[in-house]
Amino acid sequence: MDKISALMDGELDDRQAREQLVRLKQDDELIGYWHAFHVIGDALRGEPVLSQGFNRRLSDRLNGEPTVLAPQRRAVKRMTTYALSAAASVSAVALVGWIAFVSNPFAPQPELAKAPAAATVLPSAAPPAQLASVPSDGTMNEYLIAHQGFSPSTSIQGVAPYIRTVSGVRQDKGR
Amino acid sequence: MRAWPIVILVLAAPVLAAESGVTEDGVTWLKKMATASRQLNYSGTFVYRYSNQTETSRIVHYVNQAGGEFEKMETLDGPAREVIRTNDQVICYLPESRTVLIEKRGKRRFPALVPEQLTGVADNYVISVTETDRVAGHECRVILLAPKDKMRYGHRFCAEIASGLPLRARTVNEKNELLESFAFTELTIGGSFNRDRVRSRYAAKSKDWRVDHSAFSIAETPAETGWVLTQQPAGFRKLTELTRSFAGRAAKVSHIVYSDGLAAVSVFIEPMTKTRPLQSLSHQGAVNIYTRTVSDYMVTVLGEAPATTVMQIANSLELRGAQGR
Numbered sequence: 001m002d003k004i005s006a007l008m009d010g011e012l013d014d015r016q017a018r019e020q021l022v023r024l025k026q027d028d029e030l031i032g033y034w035h036a037f038h039v040i041g042d043a044l045r046g047e048p049v050l051s052q053g054f055n056r057r058l059s060d061r062l063n064g065e066p067t068v069l070a071p072q073r074r075a076v077k078r079m080t081t082y083a084l085s086a087a088a089s090v091s092a093v094a095l096v097g098w099i100a101f102v103s104n105p106f107a108p109q110p111e112l113a114k115a116p117a118a119a120t121v122l123p124s125a126a127p128p129a130q131l132a133s134v135p136s137d138g139t140m141n142e143y144l145i146a147h148q149g150f151s152p153s154t155s156i157q158g159v160a161p162y163i164r165t166v167s168g169v170r171q172d173k174g175r
Numbered sequence: 176m177r178a179w180p181i182v183i184l185v186l187a188a189p190v191l192a193a194e195s196g197v198t199e200d201g202v203t204w205l206k207k208m209a210t211a212s213r214q215l216n217y218s219g220t221f222v223y224r225y226s227n228q229t230e231t232s233r234i235v236h237y238v239n240q241a242g243g244e245f246e247k248m249e250t251l252d253g254p255a256r257e258v259i260r261t262n263d264q265v266i267c268y269l270p271e272s273r274t275v276l277i278e279k280r281g282k283r284r285f286p287a288l289v290p291e292q293l294t295g296v297a298d299n300y301v302i303s304v305t306e307t308d309r310v311a312g313h314e315c316r317v318i319l320l321a322p323k324d325k326m327r328y329g330h331r332f333c334a335e336i337a338s339g340l341p342l343r344a345r346t347v348n349e350k351n352e353l354l355e356s357f358a359f360t361e362l363t364i365g366g367s368f369n370r371d372r373v374r375s376r377y378a379a380k381s382k383d384w385r386v387d388h389s390a391f392s393i394a395e396t397p398a399e400t401g402w403v404l405t406q407q408p409a410g411f412r413k414l415t416e417l418t419r420s421f422a423g424r425a426a427k428v429s430h431i432v433y434s435d436g437l438a439a440v441s442v443f444i445e446p447m448t449k450t451r452p453l454q455s456l457s458h459q460g461a462v463n464i465y466t467r468t469v470s471d472y473m474v475t476v477l478g479e480a481p482a483t484t485v486m487q488i489a490n491s492l493e494l495r496g497a498q499g500r
Contacts, residue, residue: 133482135226136459142387142421143475144462145265145278147441150414150432152292153479156205156332157344158212159246159260160357163223163232164459165276166256166267 004030008037141165201302202293204318207339208332214238215340218372219311219362220251225355225460237368245373259375268377273384275377295436299323299410300330308333310342311359320437325349326408326484327438328461338364346461346479355460387422400429402444406491408484410435424448433478433488440478440488447473456482465489 006012007020024030136144144165148154154161218235231251238244246260254271267276296302300320308317315333322329329351333343343358375381398418414432421428429444447468457464463485464477469492476489 131454131456133456133458133463136457136462136464140457140459140464140475140477142276143441143443143464143477144459145267145276146419146421146430146443147432147439147462147477149263149265149278150434150441151439151479152434152437153344153439155209156212157341157357158234158236159248159258159265160221160223160232160234160344162248162258162260162265162267163230163250163357164225164355164462166250166258166269167223167225167228167230167459 004033005037008034200304201318201320202297204304204316204332204334204339205293205296205302208318208334208341211335211339212236212341213244215338215364216366216368217340217362217364218366219359221357221359223355223357223460224353231360235372237370237373239368245368245370247373247375249376257375257377259373261373266375268375268381268384270377270380273381274387275381275384276387292434292436295410295412295434296320297436299327299435300437307336308343311362313342313359313362313364315342322349324409325481326410327435327480328354330437335364340364348481398429400431400444401494402429402431402442403493403495404433404488404491405493406487407433408487411440411484411488414439421445435480438478438480440476440480440485442488442492443475444469444472444492445475447471456486458482469494 003012003016003020004024007017007024012020024034145162148162148165151161216237218233220231220233223230223232230253232248233251234246234248236244236246244260244262246258248258250256254269256270257268259266259268263279265278268274269276300322303319303321305317305319308315310333314336316336318332318334320330320332329347329349331343331345331347332341334341341357342362343356345356345358346354348354377384398416400416400418411433412435414434416429416431418427419430424445426446426448429442431442431444433440433442452466453468455464455466461479462477463480463482464475465482465485466473466475467489468474472494474489474492476485478485
């Protein structure tokens with residue numbers, strides 16, 4: 001288990017990493033730890049935790065992708081390929097995590113379908129302009145209220161624009 | 176030679192007159208709308224539309240003999256929510272979460288449309304007074320504010336012909352897509368002051384609810400926060416700069432407001448306290464909200480302006496003075 005943690009932190013050399021990836025592949029319990037570590041990491045970083053069954057759905061999607069594997073090679077090569085695809089899945093997970101964080105948690109699945117294809121894009125490299133806007137979840141209400149009092153639109157429409165403030169609340173409660 | 180300027184003036188005069196004539200008419204309507212919503216007694220039902228959602232609310236507005244304003248808005252769909260305004264104090268009652276949010280100001284009045292702002296509006300929007308329409312059974316005049324650039328949204332108002340009360344307000348983006356709209360579906364203008372109709376139904380019940388203490392700790396003081404914009408969006412100027420406090424936060428928050436006369440963008444700067452995402456962009460109707468960090472500070476910028484404008488403001492913030500906090 002500690003090896004898995006080290007693998008996650010990128011502390012293993014190539015050979016060790018490959019060994020661990022093989023173990024992961026064969027052991028469902030270890031895979032469970034692997035996922036749990038990521039969830040814990042996400043939670044610690046304050047990132048929203050992915051919904052239940054996410055991994056299964058992502059795997060299903062990945063399985064549905066056309067597999068571009070060269071015909072039968074030596075075992076070592078296959079492992080390399082696996083390591084690479086594992087790395088790709090991890091960055092896909094990171095990216096999807098990022099997308100999930102900037103989008104509505106109830107957003108439909110299509111966004112997941114896009115994720116594997118975009119796996120090479122580093123989340124941190126995404127320019128601000130590409131930041132997807134999500135409906136406000138009510139966490140910004142105190143700022144909205146404070147802002148509303150200064151907005152000239154309030155002087156034209158009276159208290160009505162304050163509805164924006166209380167509208168977000170319902171979505172917040174819906175979570 | 177001397178005749179040339181005169182000729183030009185003569186030629187230009189009708190154009191200028193026509194242009195300013197229209198603008199003045201538009202500005203007159205804007206003033207009329209602002210005055211009407213502050214000084215009239217009215218009650219009605221309005222629908223707020225944003226994204227694919229609609230919400231119906233009941234609104235009552237009264238002015239007493241001393242000129243004091245009393246306003247009550249309650250949502251009719253979904254969980255009950257109520258907003259009560261008494262002059263400069265706004266209280267939101269959220270029964271479902273048993274919370275009361277209070278925003279109280281000091282001596283400062285609710286924003287009135289001051290002449291400066293109206294100049295701003297005319298500088299940044301092409302105002303046209305167009306056809307008449309009917310909203311909630313009342314005849315109204317359509318006033319269009321088309322943005323002169325992409326830094327702001329377009330607005331379409333329909334103001335009641337006689338009083339100028341805005342009966343409908345729509346905000347559109349550059350593709351002319353509706354971002355949000357407020358429209359009365361039923362409205363009575365007039366009626367005499369009735370304090371009971373603008374009282375909260377939760378005033379007594381809410382005694383043991385969680386009260387957001389901004390109410391009592393709020394201290395808005397005009398201040399040099401030390402923060403400046405290296406790239407102020409065209410047409411926007413600083414409306415106010417102050418420090419304030421928010422409920423449950425020890426640190427003072429710098430609050431700077433920029434406005435183009437109609438739209439406003441607020442900047443909130445505070446020391447980083449808890450783990451928050453480094454960057455996020457969200458929206459509520461026509462309001463865009465962007466958060467980012469600048470060194471050790473958390474910056475929250477929001478306003479009824481395009482996301483690019485909000486983000487430009489956030490991204491060009493710089494701490495110059497020593498007083499930044």
